[in-house]
Amino acid sequence: MRTAKGIFSAKPKVWLVLIIIAYFISRFTLLKTGFGLDPDAWRIANSAFDLHFLGYYHPSRLPGYPLPELIDSILIPQGWVATNLATSIISLLGITFFYKILSKLRMKLKLLITISFALMPSVWINSANSMDYMWATSLLIMALYFLIDEKVCISAILLGLSSASRMSNAIFVVPFAYWILSSEGKRNEKLRKTIYFLCLTIVIACIFYIPIINEFGLKFFPHLPGKMTKILVAKNLVRTFGLLPCIAVPLALIYIVYKTIITKSSRRRILIFSIISMILVFGLFAKIPYEACYLLPIVPIILLALTTGMSRKALLIISILLIQPSIFTFRPKKIIDKGAILKNIRHREQQLDFAKRIISEASHKHSVFVIGTWLPVVTYLKKVEFLTEGEMIYFERKFPNKKFWDHEKDVWFAYLL
Structure with missing residues (x-):
């Protein structure tokens, strides 16, 4: 009969593969x-x-x-x-x-x-x-x-x-x-x-x-x-x-x-x-x-x-x-x-849903939406949307992390006023 020690040390490469698989599944x-x-x-x-x-x-x-x-x-x-x-x-x-x-x-x-x-x-x-x-x-x-x-x-x-x-x-x-x-x-x-x-x-x-x-x-x-x-x-x-x-x-x-x-x-x-x-x-x-x-x-x-x-x-x-x-x-x-x-999984799902909701409700033209820490999430999703549709992305070089302009609707998303 093989001992527990023998079982765990017999094929270390197998255990390594199993651990890596478990790591990515988790x-x-x-x-x-x-x-x-x-x-x-x-x-x-x-x-x-x-x-x-x-x-x-x-x-x-x-x-x-x-x-x-x-x-x-x-x-x-x-x-x-x-x-x-x-x-x-x-x-x-x-x-x-x-x-x-x-x-x-x-x-x-x-x-x-x-x-x-x-x-x-x-x-x-x-x-x-x-x-x-x-x-x-x-x-x-x-x-x-x-x-x-x-x-x-x-x-x-x-x-x-x-x-x-x-x-x-x-x-x-x-x-x-x-x-x-x-x-x-x-x-x-x-x-x-x-x-x-x-x-x-x-x-x-x-x-x-x-x-x-x-x-x-x-x-x-x-x-x-x-x-x-x-x-x-x-x-x-x-x-x-x-x-x-x-x-x-x-x-x-x-x-x-x-x-x-x-x-x-x-x-x-x-x-x-x-x-x-x-x-x-x-x-x-x-x-x-x-x-x-x-x-x-x-x-x-x-x-x-x-x-x-x-x-x-x-x-x-x-x-x-x-x-x-x-x-x-x-x-x-x-x-x-x-x-x-x-909790992290649930909050990340809610984060995506809420950011998409902000974008969908930003339908009023010539508006400014102050969204605080949601700005980087909304900014990225809007950029991907413009890229997918082949639209031009206007880049705010001076303050790239503080505001984003949706030129189609003339809507500004800002971190703070």
């Missing part, structure tokens, strides 16, 4: 339901559309997210299924390399931790839309893998590409530099590698930002909106990551930090790397806490730290807590409610 409905619930996903789609069909590049929003915007411009003729699928593929690569990192460092419960990462709501949802979060996170994970594998050049290129997906990921040059400097070898050689790594990362990222710098100069950072209250930030975190993970993970991290201070094991380097990364990311988030998904790049590093310093039983509990919000959530009135995935 994201199938999301892939075909618009570019994503976040209006920024539709802004990326508009940026890609304008570059492909009108020959003009403008960032979806400042400071720019050029790598996903440029790649989506190639895929945009096939619509949201193609751009969402591209995000899913890069996300799958990131998840695969996360497993490879855990394997390389000989971490316990590596498959379970990888599955919990893939199925937590923020990763599940953002790996099946056209947002830039998983582009930046996946490239960061790949950069970390090659850093651990001592391939500094490849790691620098990938971190540069990650920074070209989200500029904020450039802060990871600090923990990456620590990793190089804390490795074995001569001091001068380590310093040379660090300088080479920093320069190559910056050059790769800057290449992608050249069109934005050319258009806006060096003043291309956005004006930040008003301050967020602590209660609103907390609500966003719970909605994105789940209530129980928001309680359990910080407590576990406090334990990990304490363990890092008192331990002198070989894992100390990994824990210090993780702590430096967390300080930088949470510090930046404290300054701009507008979206909880800004924290997504630190999630795999937090999981790496937890895997390093916690018992198998504790890791099992945390893994279950991470996946739980995707399946069901807790609410005061209903106690148990639908999970984040089913």
Whole structure:
């Protein structure tokens, strides 16, 4: 009789194929339901559309997210299924390399931790839309893998590409530099590698930002909106990551930090790397806490730290807590409610229906419709309508993300007056 261990290790390629199939099945409905619930996903789609069909590049929003915007411009003729699928593929690569990192460092419960990462709501949802979060996170994970594998050049290129997906990921040059400097070898050689790594990362990222710098100069950072209250930030975190993970993970991290201070094991380097990364990311988030998904790049590093310093039983509990919000959530009135995935699917369907309703009701000629965050959705749908009918698309170059003109009816759709 074959043991359970033998069954799971007999044909790893078969299991790999099954996992990949399960991955895409779990994201199938999301892939075909618009570019994503976040209006920024539709802004990326508009940026890609304008570059492909009108020959003009403008960032979806400042400071720019050029790598996903440029790649989506190639895929945009096939619509949201193609751009969402591209995000899913890069996300799958990131998840695969996360497993490879855990394997390389000989971490316990590596498959379970990888599955919990893939199925937590923020990763599940953002790996099946056209947002830039998983582009930046996946490239960061790949950069970390090659850093651990001592391939500094490849790691620098990938971190540069990650920074070209989200500029904020450039802060990871600090923990990456620590990793190089804390490795074995001569001091001068380590310093040379660090300088080479920093320069190559910056050059790769800057290449992608050249069109934005050319258009806006060096003043291309956005004006930040008003301050967020602590209660609103907390609500966003719970909605994105789940209530129980928001309680359990910080407590576990406090334990990990304490363990890092008192331990002198070989894992100390990994824990210090993780702590430096967390300080930088949470510090930046404290300054701009507008979206909880800004924290997504630190999630795999937090999981790496937890895997390093916690018992198998504790890791099992945390893994279950991470996946739980995707399946069901807790609410005061209903106690148990639908999970984040089913809610996201329903809201994305409603988003498309309501945007089409706005377009159908905008029948009064010579009118202005102020539609706020619905503007990027309506703008994209109108552009596709004009393209399908062979009509000319009038492009507002100065304010591409603030208004759109339906020249047939002389109707303006505006974000704000």
